[in-house]
Amino acid sequence: MQDPNTLGAVEAAALMASGALTSEQLVLACLERIHARDPDVLAWACIDPALALGEARTRDRERSEGHVRGPLHGLPVGVKDIIDTATLPTEYGTPIYRGHRPAADAACVVAAREQGAVVLGKTVSTELANRHPAITRNPRNLAHTPGGSSSGSAAAVADCMVPLAFATQTGGSLVRRAAYCGIAGYKPTYNSINGAGIKLLAPSLDTVGVHARDVPDAALFGAALIGFDMPDFDRPIAPPRIAVYRTPQWSLAEPSMMAAFDAMPARLRAAGAVVSELELPAAMDALIDASNVVNDYETRRSLAFERVHHLDRLSPTLGDKLSQAVRWTRTRYLDALRTADECRRMLEDGLRGCDVLVTPSAEGEAPRGLENIGRTAFHQMWTLLHVPSVAIPAFTGQAGLPMGVQVIAARGEDVRALEAAHWIQQVLRA
Amino acid sequence: MQDPNTLGAVEAAALMASGALTSEQLVLACLERIHARDPDVLAWACIDPALALGEARTRDRERSEGHVRGPLHGLPVGVKDIIDTATLPTEYGTPIYRGHRPAADAACVVAAREQGAVVLGKTVSTELANRHPAITRNPRNLAHTPGGSSSGSAAAVADCMVPLAFATQTGGSLVRRAAYCGIAGYKPTYNSINGAGIKLLAPSLDTVGVHARDVPDAALFGAALIGFDMPDFDRPIAPPRIAVYRTPQWSLAEPSMMAAFDAMPARLRAAGAVVSELELPAAMDALIDASNVVNDYETRRSLAFERVHHLDRLSPTLGDKLSQAVRWTRTRYLDALRTADECRRMLEDGLRGCDVLVTPSAEGEAPRGLENIGRTAFHQMWTLLHVPSVAIPAFTGQAGLPMGVQVIAARGEDVRALEAAHWIQQVLRA
Numbered sequence: 022m023q024d025p026n027t028l029g030a031v032e033a034a035a036l037m038a039s040g041a042l043t044s045e046q047l048v049l050a051c052l053e054r055i056h057a058r059d060p061d062v063l064a065w066a067c068i069d070p071a072l073a074l075g076e077a078r079t080r081d082r083e084r085s086e087g088h089v090r091g092p093l094h095g096l097p098v099g100v101k102d103i104i105d106t107a108t109l110p111t112e113y114g115t116p117i118y119r120g121h122r123p124a125a126d127a128a129c130v131v132a133a134r135e136q137g138a139v140v141l142g143k144t145v146s147t148e149l150a151n152r153h154p155a156i157t158r159n160p161r162n163l164a165h166t167p168g169g170s171s172s173g174s175a176a177a178v179a180d181c182m183v184p185l186a187f188a189t190q191t192g193g194s195l196v197r198r199a200a201y202c203g204i205a206g207y208k209p210t211y212n213s214i215n216g217a218g219i220k221l222l223a224p225s226l227d228t229v230g231v232h233a234r235d236v237p238d239a240a241l242f243g244a245a246l247i248g249f250d251m252p253d254f255d256r257p258i259a260p261p262r263i264a265v266y267r268t269p270q271w272s273l274a275e276p277s278m279m280a281a282f283d284a285m286p287a288r289l290r291a292a293g294a295v296v297s298e299l300e301l302p303a304a305m306d307a308l309i310d311a312s313n314v315v316n317d318y319e320t321r322r323s324l325a326f327e328r329v330h331h332l333d334r335l336s337p338t339l340g341d342k343l344s345q346a347v348r349w350t351r352t353r354y355l356d357a358l359r360t361a362d363e364c365r366r367m368l369e370d371g372l373r374g375c376d377v378l379v380t381p382s383a384e385g386e387a388p389r390g391l392e393n394i395g396r397t398a399f400h401q402m403w404t405l406l407h408v409p410s411v412a413i414p415a416f417t418g419q420a421g422l423p424m425g426v427q428v429i430a431a432r433g434e435d436v437r438a439l440e441a442a443h444w445i446q447q448v449l450r451a
Numbered sequence: 452m453q454d455p456n457t458l459g460a461v462e463a464a465a466l467m468a469s470g471a472l473t474s475e476q477l478v479l480a481c482l483e484r485i486h487a488r489d490p491d492v493l494a495w496a497c498i499d500p501a502l503a504l505g506e507a508r509t510r511d512r513e514r515s516e517g518h519v520r521g522p523l524h525g526l527p528v529g530v531k532d533i534i535d536t537a538t539l540p541t542e543y544g545t546p547i548y549r550g551h552r553p554a555a556d557a558a559c560v561v562a563a564r565e566q567g568a569v570v571l572g573k574t575v576s577t578e579l580a581n582r583h584p585a586i587t588r589n590p591r592n593l594a595h596t597p598g599g600s601s602s603g604s605a606a607a608v609a610d611c612m613v614p615l616a617f618a619t620q621t622g623g624s625l626v627r628r629a630a631y632c633g634i635a636g637y638k639p640t641y642n643s644i645n646g647a648g649i650k651l652l653a654p655s656l657d658t659v660g661v662h663a664r665d666v667p668d669a670a671l672f673g674a675a676l677i678g679f680d681m682p683d684f685d686r687p688i689a690p691p692r693i694a695v696y697r698t699p700q701w702s703l704a705e706p707s708m709m710a711a712f713d714a715m716p717a718r719l720r721a722a723g724a725v726v727s728e729l730e731l732p733a734a735m736d737a738l739i740d741a742s743n744v745v746n747d748y749e750t751r752r753s754l755a756f757e758r759v760h761h762l763d764r765l766s767p768t769l770g771d772k773l774s775q776a777v778r779w780t781r782t783r784y785l786d787a788l789r790t791a792d793e794c795r796r797m798l799e800d801g802l803r804g805c806d807v808l809v810t811p812s813a814e815g816e817a818p819r820g821l822e823n824i825g826r827t828a829f830h831q832m833w834t835l836l837h838v839p840s841v842a843i844p845a846f847t848g849q850a851g852l853p854m855g856v857q858v859i860a861a862r863g864e865d866v867r868a869l870e871a872a873h874w875i876q877q878v879l880r881a
Contacts, residue, residue, distance in 0.1 A: 323647040
């Protein structure tokens with residue numbers, strides 16, 4: 022058998038079900054990988070090996086007694102450090118909360134354990150899940166950023182330290198990190214995974230999602246948490262009706278992304294998909310501005326405690342964002358929410374003729390250095406639109422690093438997005 | 452001068468500005484009232500007199516140094532005990548969190564202090580802001596419920612223990628409590644007062660609002676927290692265009708409510724208002740069901756930690772609600788959200804011909820006994836619709852207790868709702 026830590030979640034779950042693998046073996050392999058690699062990658066904020074192994078042994082004992090909690094039984098997961106855990110410190114990526122121990126687990130952590138998951142540890146978040154870079158490096162090339170804010174979750178999954186990890190998206194970071202690290206990212210329909218016990222940033226945008234190395238793995242995790250039936254990825258999926266969309270930010274894309282994306286429709290058509298070019302109303306160009314206003318306005322208010330009592334312990338990046346956000350009036354904010362409402366309806370109309378929309382996950386490869394965690398231009402509009410987005414690795418850029426596309430469906434059509442993303446990934450991989 | 456604790460917020464703020472009253476005197480008067488009355492009313496979960504007086508003295512010193520923080524400078528406020536405070540225990544109305552000390556203040560508490568408020572103490576919440584009754588009594592008649600879930604906030608304000616208090620509404624409790632206690636309640640447009648640091652229940656419904664004894668007082672508090680200009684209530688307000696709406700739940704109203712409500716349009720017309728009868732599409736009848744589904748589905752998930760780890764410490768009422776909520780599928784939940792979306796558009800259309808809509812706040816007077824905290828039928832639809840609602844005392848019922856109406860405007864039109872509510876209250880008082 023291959024090293025257990027390199028197994029995908031679906032595969033590992035099957036091996037545990039058949040008795041060929043224990044949760045303890047799997048967790049141990051993950052801990053060994055972390056021990057070997059994390060001094061370079063710096064993906065983990067906190068690990069308590071004894072605690073994780075103890076949970077794994079409990080899962081193994083439960084299984085031996087015929088009690089399988091759910092589809093995640095025995096699978097280790099990483100938990101982004103803006104998500105509360107009562108058993109491990111939760112520091113929200115800032116020294117303000119050094120050593121903080123929440124009184125309760127976040128609802129999504131409870132849900133994961135209810136379905137059998139083992140909490141492996143806490144993954145590094147940028148400061149309060151904002152744009153000040155974290156220490157984490159991109160395991161594909163340590164000189165590059167993994168993207169933020171769930172830097173640790175993406176890097177840990179990409180480096181086979183854990184098969185699944187929780188992530189969050191307020192700007193568009195879940196999708197971007199997946200692209201930069203060459204893994205899958207699944208941002209469900211807004212408010213599908215409950216946010217209780219997660220540090221609030223911009224409540225109109227904040228979305229909990231997951232990282233995995235593959236679409237079926239991400240679907241396994243998402244389906245168990247949200248409570249929909251896991252799609253059957255073994256059965257052949259009918260080629261989807263795909264609308265290709267370049268977004269108003271197309272000119273920001275790197276040349277290698279432009280070339281690969283332009284060549285994509287022919288490849289998808291050759292595999293049987295019906296591919297069209299999507300035109301969305303010009304009114305939707307207002308979404309980037311609207312999402313900046315909503316993000317700034319709400320984050321300034323959500324982080325009132327940190328801004329008022331700990332301004333000196335915030336990075337200048339975040340301190341400035343919170344100070345400057347004072348310029349957005351309530352009228353401007355309400356206008357931005359109205360724009361979002363209208364654009365949600367326009368997108369629903371635009372998606373009527375197709376199953377999914379495919380658009381770049383980011384402008385191109387992960388930038389060199391850790392200072393620049395990348396632009397949000399290609400994904401922030403989808404966060405505000407509340408639609409499910411599945412990010413998949415799609416191309417290779419000039420520096421040899423992965424580049425991704427995201428597969429988007431209408432609100433609530435998460436299964437459609439996951440199935441189509443899997444189909445598209447198979448085609449682009451071939 | 453009258454006893455300072457009986458002063459409204461606007462009045463007290465003016466006296467402090469003129470130097471005729473100090474924050475310390477005001478807080479002291481409130482503490483004395485609490486000392487005298489709270490053994491009967493039981494509105495407070497936690498009071499630390501030294502802390503409150505210390506804050507008040509700081510405000511007085513700041514003022515003497517020419518530093519006025521904002522319109523709430525020196526005003527004491529009550530904070531519902533599902534709202535985090537770092538300086539006072541926060542127990543969410545349940546023994547599960549006995550003695551719990553949050554690491555940070557909720558954003559709304561920081562915002563109130565930024566505008567000058569003094570935190571007087573924590574007010575009693577029902578268990579996790581749900582329907583299991585709290586110990587608090589209605590100060591209008593101690594044999595009656597004040598309503599829930601912010602039982603303490605409403606009772607404390609009604610009994611002149613504090614001029615202003617934070618409250619929250621997930622079903623429709625803010626509006627109902629205002630009606631039962633004969634005070635004002637202001638539920639702003641959804642997501643206007645930031646929810647960071649407040650126990651999450653049903654994120655699509657949860658709305659932070661305020662209680663005060665008068666509409667201008669509620670407006671003062673709301674405007675300072677949300678950041679809109681305080682309406683000028685001294686200037687004559689033009690009679691509003693009012694649509695009277697009886698809701699699909701009209702048959703549940705008590706005879707005295709029906710009679711008083713039916714007589715209201717003539718009184719409003721006599722004072723100069725244009726009054727029409729509102730008909731809303733029958734499709735909106737689905738809102739009650741939709742709001743029950745959204746509330747149950749989301750609360751089950753938000754309270755996952757309490758449900759899984761502390762089921763034995765939950766009341767049977769709440770335990771059953773969380774268990775039974777498993778029956779709502781994701782499809783049914785997404786349908787309910789879609790219904791809400793569609794009804795928001797229908798209401799916007801329905802409101803085009805008028806400034807505000809007026810509808811009962813509750814079925815009638817506060818029920819006798821503490822066991823029944825009242826029906827949500829008359830207000831839960833407005834929570835899901837995300838519109839601002841201002842509850843005012845309007846009539847007197849058969850038991851001599853107050854009955855209320857709520858004044859509702861389109862999303863974002865909070866000022867319009869507040870001004871019209873003030874106008875209507877003046878007319879109905881005359």
